[in-house]
Amino acid sequence: MTQAPLLRVRGLHKRFGENEVLRGIDLEVMPGDRIAILGASGSGKSTLLRCLNFMEIPSSGRIELDGQLVGRELRRGQQVEVAYPEAELVGIRQRVGMVFQQFNLFPHMTTLGNVMEGLLTVRGMSRTQAQSQARRQLAAVGLAEKADEYPARLSGGQKQRVAIARALAMEPEILLFDEPTSALDPELVGEVLTVIRGLANEGRTMLLVTHEIGFAYHVANRVLFIAEGGIHEAGTPDEVLKHPRQERTRSFLARHNEFSF
Ligand SMILES: Nc1ncnc2c1ncn2[C@@H]1O[C@H](COP(=O)(O)OP(=O)(O)OP(=O)(O)O)[C@@H](O)[C@H]1O
Numbered sequence: 287m288t289q290a291p292l293l294r295v296r297g298l299h300k301r302f303g304e305n306e307v308l309r310g311i312d313l314e315v316m317p318g319d320r321i322a323i324l325g326a327s328g329s330g331k332s333t334l335l336r337c338l339n340f341m342e343i344p345s346s347g348r349i350e351l352d353g354q355l356v357g358r359e360l361r362r363g364q365q366v367e368v369a370y371p372e373a374e375l376v377g378i379r380q381r382v383g384m385v386f387q388q389f390n391l392f393p394h395m396t397t398l399g400n401v402m403e404g405l406l407t408v409r410g411m412s413r414t415q416a417q418s419q420a421r422r423q424l425a426a427v428g429l430a431e432k433a434d435e436y437p438a439r440l441s442g443g444q445k446q447r448v449a450i451a452r453a454l455a456m457e458p459e460i461l462l463f464d465e466p467t468s469a470l471d472p473e474l475v476g477e478v479l480t481v482i483r484g485l486a487n488e489g490r491t492m493l494l495v496t497h498e499i500g501f502a503y504h505v506a507n508r509v510l511f512i513a514e515g516g517i518h519e520a521g522t523p524d525e526v527l528k529h530p531r532q533e534r535t536r537s538f539l540a541r542h543n544e545f546s547f
């Protein structure tokens with residue numbers, strides 16, 4: 287039996303004014319896939335992730351989640367466009383969770399409050415339920431004892447683990463990580479990567495933009511190299527990271543040669 291993709295992207299375009307950042311991305315994400323996304327600065331990696339959870343609305347193309355088109359197709363003469371009702375996107379953003387480079391925690395809320403927020407406002411959970419769910423998630427990232435602390439009093443690594451707990455609390459089907467360790471001091475990178483590796487080992491489906499190439503090699507089952515608005519090279523970690531076929535991929539990797547496999 288062949289499994290159906292959890293996420294199917296067809297002809298995804300995204301432009302900002304004159305700048306066409308994504309020029310036709312086709313991608314299928316199977317359940318349990320761990321996809322590492324590499325590419326030069328400005329190549330559109332963040333834009334791709336942001337389109338996948340509809341923080342950015344695609345300029346054109348189709349995204350299906352678990353076999354269902356996100357949005358509603360509208361026919362305009364020969365053209366087919368997709369409209370994205372905000373109410374639907376609120377639901378999609380729960381199913382496709384995102385973790386950012388800059389954590390994006392609410393500074394005026396405790397750690398527990400940060401993790402509870404979406405459960406209260408989006409899920410409409412009772413405070414008691416939300417609290418116990420949030421405590422469970424904090425414990426899962428090793429931060430049970432920091433529940434009542436404010437973000438300003440946490441290390442970067444701890445903040446990022448709170449952000450991961452917050453994403454997990456919504457029980458997403460897919461997790462998107464956008465350079466989750468790039469803002470961290472080197473000695474704090476490991477604790478965050480350990481949490482992400484744990485999630486990968488649980489079989490969670492994830493897309494991860496990262497410059498940690500050694501980590502990508504060991505954790506990902508597929509690697510995409512983005513350039514010129516498209517997927518320039520894709521394959522297994524061995525294919526793309528050890529034996530890249532495209533010159534561009536090679537020179538990118540040569541500039542990130544500080545990793546060891
Ligand atoms: N909201 C926006 N409005 C206008 N232009 C944008 C917006 N977001 C991104 N861009 C442009 O889109 C291009 C791709 O940006 P993006 O942030 O996706 O790149 P990236 O691959 O994530 O880069 P980095 O590795 O530096 O994070 C850039 O030229 C950027 O200036």
Ligand SMILES: [Mg+2]
Pocket residue numbers: 331332333464
């Ligand atoms: Mg980016």
